[in-house]
Amino acid sequence: MTPVREMPGTAGAAWTIARKDLMVELRTRVAFLAAAVFAVLAAAIFFYAWDPTAVSALDLAPGVLWVIFTFSGLLALNRSFGAELTDRAIDALLVAPISREAVFLGKALANLIFVLGVLVVTVPAVVLFYNVSMSWSAVAALAGVVVLAAVGLVSVGTLFSAMAVNTRLAELLLPTIALPFLVPVVTSAAQATVLVMGGRPGSGVWEWIKLLTAFDLVFVAACTLAYPFTIER
């Protein structure tokens, strides 16, 4: 460490913030355990809610996977800015000589890694429960869909989490305002998963992936630009 530090650029500052969040999570592991346990429990409950011998498992698995993704994601996002309220830690972030966009991108990056970590538990759990067999290329395609969907969820989710913690309803508000925004994400991801798991990828999958990618591009940009408006002063 040099005694005189350069001001970090946006990317550097974002990475520092993301690393801080991940380190807190790594040391406590509270949220990750809660979200991972929730995901496995939900998979088990869905397994008994619909008899997979009566309804084709391939019809159920994608829906189950993305419903769990949505709710475990919201669980994770709630915590993102809630943690910054303790001792007004958010004020320290905001007075730091870095751009507000960097604060948003850092929080979003930490959330993205967190959500992907939960998905690493969820996807195998669902694949196992529903006995889905996939080729390696299908696994790679599913991984791509998972990353795109996680980026979409995290972009709007991080922004709304930052807003929700300052309202009277706090974490109750997040699903109310975020869920409509997740409709394109979850629908595209689930439909692409149906095609990938069913072993019939084709132009259909590309349509959904294009939609997901467009959503990611628009909302990552829009939410990053909108974040400074939510914290002014």
Added chain:
Amino acid sequence: MGATSNVGVAGHGAGGAGGGAGAPARDESAPPGRDRAPTSAPRPFGALFWTAVAAVGVTYVRALAFTPVEALQGPAQKIFYLHAPAAFTALYLAFALMAISSVLYLWLRDPKLDRVAACSAEVGLAFTTVVLITGPLWAKPVWGTWWSGDARLTATLFLWLIILGYLVMRQAVEDRELRARYSAVLAILAGLLVPFIHLTVYLFRTLHPQPIVLKPSAPSMPAEMAVTFALAFVAFALLFVALLRARYRLALAAEAREEADGSGGPN
């Protein structure tokens, strides 16, 4: 909603205007000029409102009694004189106004713009509710099912939920300036979301073909019908302006009362 008390939070006194819109009605619809309020009791429903009501009345008399019955759909088609103008008003007047005034708010920071956005959201919600009720009412006799999962119907439902979320959020923020900024951000993002929802439900339907249902293409219609439609659109636009103005005045009165109550309001 247990979390919201009935303290005067300006901008959500769902008055008679938005009433029945699914927006939670609350006390402010009662005359807000209790003794303490310095303003005189507002008169939200002026001549404009009654003119609009009369225009809507004339439209339906004409639609029911003096416009021919559609050959294929029978009397069920009459509901379009309510459904179509309500949809048009909600989408192209209320929500467009809401989005535009939200963008302008972030730029100009005029509280009037925030008030306009909130009021058009509420009135728009009322019109969208009409659309969502009349749609299935028409679909049952013509399509044979209340809810077909039709792309436009689904997209409208999601739009309705977004507006509801917007209004719920407004109630959850006490600081006026903060509420205005949050609302503007949410409204702008919602504007970006609408094309994605349309694309999603469209792709969803085309990839999963449904049993063929009768879709109302726009056939050339007899002049009597066209005139009735035109009349209905004008009447609804007028009604929108009247309700928006009424709701705006109620919001102003609620704010005035909030100020008269002193620094009141929960902390």
